[in-house]
Amino acid sequence: MSVVLDPPRTGSRWVLPFLGAVTFLTAIGNIGLVSIMPTIGRMLQIPDFLVAGIFSLSALTWAISAPFWVSRIERKGPNPYIRAGLVGFVVSMSGCALSVELGLLGLLTPFAAFLLFSILRSTYGLLGSAAATATQALIAAETTGAARTRAITTLAGALSLGTIVGPAIAPAMIVDPLGPLGPMLGFALLGGFALAGAFVCLPRDRLDGASVPGGAPNMSLAQVWRRKGVGHHLSFGLLLCSAQAINLYTIGFVIIDRMAEDPLAAQRMIGLAMTAAAAAALLGQWGFVRLFSPSPLAMMRIGTGFAFAGNLLAVFDGGVQAAALGFVLASFGYGLARPGFSAAASLAGSSEDQVAIASAITFIAGASITLPPVLASAAYQWSRPAPFAIAAAIGGALLLSHLLPALVRHIVHDER
Numbered sequence: 001m002s003v004v005l006d007p008p009r010t011g012s013r014w015v016l017p018f019l020g021a022v023t024f025l026t027a028i029g030n031i032g033l034v035s036i037m038p039t040i041g042r043m044l045q046i047p048d049f050l051v052a053g054i055f056s057l058s059a060l061t062w063a064i065s066a067p068f069w070v071s072r073i074e075r076k077g078p079n080p081y082i083r084a085g086l087v088g089f090v091v092s093m094s095g096c097a098l099s100v101e102l103g104l105l106g107l108l109t110p111f112a113a114f115l116l117f118s119i120l121r122s123t124y125g126l127l128g129s130a131a132a133t134a135t136q137a138l139i140a141a142e143t144t145g146a147a148r149t150r151a152i153t154t155l156a157g158a159l160s161l162g163t164i165v166g167p168a169i170a171p172a173m174i175v176d177p178l179g180p181l182g183p184m185l186g187f188a189l190l191g192g193f194a195l196a197g198a199f200v201c202l203p204r205d206r207l208d209g210a211s212v213p214g215g216a217p218n219m220s221l222a223q224v225w226r227r228k229g230v231g232h233h234l235s236f237g238l239l240l241c242s243a244q245a246i247n248l249y250t251i252g253f254v255i256i257d258r259m260a261e262d263p264l265a266a267q268r269m270i271g272l273a274m275t276a277a278a279a280a281a282l283l284g285q286w287g288f289v290r291l292f293s294p295s296p297l298a299m300m301r302i303g304t305g306f307a308f309a310g311n312l313l314a315v316f317d318g319g320v321q322a323a324a325l326g327f328v329l330a331s332f333g334y335g336l337a338r339p340g341f342s343a344a345a346s347l348a349g350s351s352e353d354q355v356a357i358a359s360a361i362t363f364i365a366g367a368s369i370t371l372p373p374v375l376a377s378a379a380y381q382w383s384r385p386a387p388f389a390i391a392a393a394i395g396g397a398l399l400l401s402h403l404l405p406a407l408v409r410h411i412v413h414d415e416r
Contacts, residue, residue, distance in 0.1 A: 015138070015201065018197065018198070019138070019139075019155060020154065020155055021158070021197070022194050022198070023135070026128075026194070027158070027160075028165050029093055029188075030124075030166070033096070034248065035166065035171075038253055038256060040180050044103045046114050049374055052376075052377040053114075053118070054114065055369055056369055057121070057122055058118070058122045058125035059125060060366065060367075061126050061129075062126070064366075065126050066132075066133060066363040067363065070355055070359045072130075073133060073134050073355060081130040081134040083131075084127045085131020085132070086131065086194050087127060087195065088131075089194075091120070091124075092121050092122075092123045093185070093187045093188035096120055097184035097188070098120070099117040100117065100180060101181055129363075129366060132361075132365060133358045136357075137354060140357070146293075148343060149295075149296060150289075152342050153285050153339040153343070154285070156285050156335065156342075160278050160286075163278035164278040167271040168275045221359065224356040230360075232348075233344040234345055237364045240337050240338065240341065240394070241338065242394060243311075243372075244334045244338070244368070244391075245372050247330055254380070256270070269320065272324070273324040273327055276328045277327050277328045277330075277332075281332060281335025283332065284333075284335040294336075297340070297344065303332075303334060303335070304333060304337050306329055309329055309333075310329030311391045311395060312388075376390055376391075
């Protein structure tokens, strides 16, 4: 994979391409794990809402810890915290494999296996939030104006590329004698390679020992959310990411039930749908954005429209093909709107706000996965179209309330 970003203004010229590679590899593992968890949950006889709860607990840890890292990143620089995130990734994947094996061997009850899995997965929530905040802050420090939008979108594309590869290779990694442990152990190995690369591409330099330029050490999450212009985009992002989490963390169960087959037989379709959805997001980020150079506001508007339409399709057609196609259309929209709101929030703030804004965006990524997928999974037991209907309602509300022309003045490609 080749990720092309503007050369960094400080540090090694390999820093930004390496961030793209790390984003790619961790996305392979995280979304690959999401794609196989419905099957593993059914094998361990863990209720669907508890399977969603595994990721919600990790996301809660992520969201709670995100503001904690702000002052530390400002003092010590981002590099140590990017490495810490990779350590958390490796420990998480290895530990999750251990908990699944103990459950399959009958040494742990289904609930005990779920509890251990959740605790070990939360390791990545704790340290991954540090890495995400550090990465976003480093991008803000390295780029200005429209270049920042391109850099954020390119990294989002690297994530989408990883979400293509993850669900595609995860089923192929379920091989004897490892069985369902294969993907998790394989992902841990990839994380180990990335961690080793971090000591080459993120050497000890002034980024490790000095504060991030323009930091505002005393700014809290609430304060940055109240910043004029910034808060609008952060609120948009929280709702949008919640809708995406609902789609992502329920699509596996939807496909299994709409196919009415054995979970292992449906795994191929789940992988295909998730891969196609990630490809659609990548098409938006590395195709549409590069061709048309839309403003962040345009990305938010167009993306939300596609997400709304995709979910409506799956609501009104109960077939598995409609669920998969709707998921793909919605993912194209999320792929545009997510980097759109991130760039909009960053550009609406001053240079001194950037680390705090990065922390808020990291918080959103975790908070959106805490309750929304669990609530949607519970609603799914009551009504099969419910997850898509909830996500469609969020998209419609965003189109009506958060993308009014009054917000245009807060999104510009200025040279901050």
